[in-house]
Amino acid sequence: MKTVILGGGLAGVTLARLLVEKGEDVVVLEGEETIGGLCRSREEKGFTFDIGGSHIIFSRDHEVLAFMNQMIEQNREQRERNTKIFYQGRYVKYPFENGLSDLPPDDRFFCLHEYILNLIALERGDLPPPKTFLDWIYYTFGKGIAETYMVPYNEKIWNYPLDKMSLHWVDGRVPKPPVEDIIRSAIGIETTGYAHQAVFSYPARGGIASLIDAIADPVKDRIMTEFIVRSVKRTGNTWTVSDGTRTVTADHCISTIPLPILAPCIPDIPREITDAIQSLVYNSICCIGIGITGDVPPVSWMYLPEKNLTPANRISFPSGYSSFVSPPGHSSVLAEITYNAGDAIDLTRDADLTTGIIASLEEMNILKAEDVRYTTAARSRFAYVVYDSGYERTIATIRDYFDAYGISLVGRFSQFEYLNMDGVIRSVLDYVKGR
């Protein structure tokens, strides 16, 4: 029995490894020159950048965390998270609700007062249950925290109206500290939110790609790169996958490639399913890596809610994750900008975007333009799944179709879910166990 796996990102290579460990025969078809998908890294001039956005290793799932850490055990750095929100020139501790004492007094009062008014309204049953993500933000945090941070930041990262987003996904994803912690933090008592991420791992050398390489190592000979899947056909129990010139046949087919790429590969896919897939919402990302001489702030990463300051929604400082990802005496910054086809960021050249980002970082006193020694830019079309209000119904229809057709969907844009690396590996483990 042979299995063809479409896509060689984290999902594809982990599937290959675990299925081979079970004694199965597999082939992975990856369209790019290198494996890794969103977890690819670029090493140039002594700097290493994760080109699909800054990646750290953390999880609540002990089995998965142990798997990831074990893969890079000989190449592992561990750090304590020191994450901030840049707000009106200040560094506010993350999560925002755990950092209220870092705000100017008027903003601190606004956030705490509105939070308390909101709690009273909730107790009295005066607030209708939230229906959208926007409602949920106000319902959970009150107007102060909502308008100071949660709404502007989320509008920036999702690049989608928050009142058109569903809220089924927020539990466990959006930090939601207990009432006591919010009050403690507002009056200046130290609290730690989102504790399962308070300590994280990162590869000492090679960036996050080295995690993928370590997973893929025993199955390297089963991976075909530069094989862009263009057609996937089923004849009885045989799958035939082709890139237009080469053909691979197998008894099982697992797809880890994004649904909007898979759909046109299937010749007899019903119109209703293509339409459903086309209606799924996602955004893209442009990542700009900047290498400088000298130091950057001793911060892991920083959220940037202010729209007028910079188009980036987050910057990270990879040189703080490991001492081997920038040359001695140098540091690095990685800026992430989400966008959609046809918008202003999409239409801006990488070079212009880079110049603009450097100028905004200079304005924030993060770096000086004269210290910049290296820059790199990369775009990923599929970055974040955006849960719009129709998502749950649409995805159920799509999954029913693929179940019946016989293609298993595993991975972030194949399941079309907001899965971090741990969620992807969990899906792979569950798939392999259930087979």
Ligand SMILES: Cc1cc2nc3c(=O)[nH]c(=O)nc-3n(C[C@H](O)[C@H](O)[C@H](O)COP(=O)(O)OP(=O)(O)OC[C@H]3O[C@@H](n4cnc5c(N)ncnc54)[C@H](O)[C@@H]3O)c2cc1C
């Ligand atoms: C900005 C950002 C930051 C993140 N940070 C973290 C983090 O800190 N920690 C964490 O745990 N997770 C993080 N993640 C999530 C993590 O990147 C994903 O969970 C994971 O990489 C998804 O792996 P995948 O294999 O499912 O998908 P992908 O990485 O998208 O892999 C799909 C693969 O399919 C290939 N492909 C596509 N079309 C074809 C085709 N036609 N033929 C052949 N191959 C094809 C692609 O080239 C790619 O290699 C982050 C994601 C983003 C966007």
